[in-house]
Amino acid sequence: MEWTPGLSVGIGKIDEQHRELFRKINDLVDAIKHSTCKYKIGDVVKFLEDYVIFHFGEEEGYMREHDYPGYDAHKKQHQEFMDNLAAIKAELPKLEGGKKPGSYGLSVEVNRVVVDWILEHIAKIDKNLGAFLRDVLPEDACGII
Numbered sequence: 001m002e003w004t005p006g007l008s009v010g011i012g013k014i015d016e017q018h019r020e021l022f023r024k025i026n027d028l029v030d031a032i033k034h035s036t037c038k039y040k041i042g043d044v045v046k047f048l049e050d051y052v053i054f055h056f057g058e059e060e061g062y063m064r065e066h067d068y069p070g071y072d073a074h075k076k077q078h079q080e081f082m083d084n085l086a087a088i089k090a091e092l093p094k095l096e097g098g099k100k101p102g103s104y105g106l107s108v109e110v111n112r113v114v115v116d117w118i119l120e121h122i123a124k125i126d127k128n129l130g131a132f133l134r135d136v137l138p139e140d141a142c143g144i145i
């Protein structure tokens with residue numbers, strides 16, 4: 001997947017984190033396609049999960065700081081994504097260790113609950129947050145906008 005300017009939420013710091021998120025998601029997609037070992041895939045899922053926790057925490061911090069009215073609904077979506085990742089992690093032990101997983105089912109699931117999910121979340125939910133923040137933040141909010 002590729003980050004394109006059309007996905008910008010108008011807040012530089014959040015866009016930069018989304019680009020990093022895309023890199024980590026691509027690492028996961030590649031690991032599922034090419035990895036010979038499920039433990040390697042598990043490591044990549046963990047890197048993605050750690051980064052997602054950081055990124056969601058940042059967005060939720062902005063929302064609380066500025067009394068964002070859509071906080072609860074947005075946070076609920078973040079939780080849904082974490083649940084999706086947990087479900088993927090739960091699938092891994094079912095793959096055969098040491099052999100090429102070649103799991104078609106797993107890559108379909110990752111495409112649906114990670115790739116498609118994040119694209120839709122950014123296009124709607126994060127863009128709404130970005131528009132709100134651009135309104136409330138001072139124009140010289142250095143390093144954020």
Ligand SMILES: [Fe+2]
Nearest residue numbers: 059121125126
């Ligand atoms: Fe978000």
Ligand SMILES: [Fe+2]
Nearest residue numbers: 018055059126
């Ligand atoms: Fe986001």
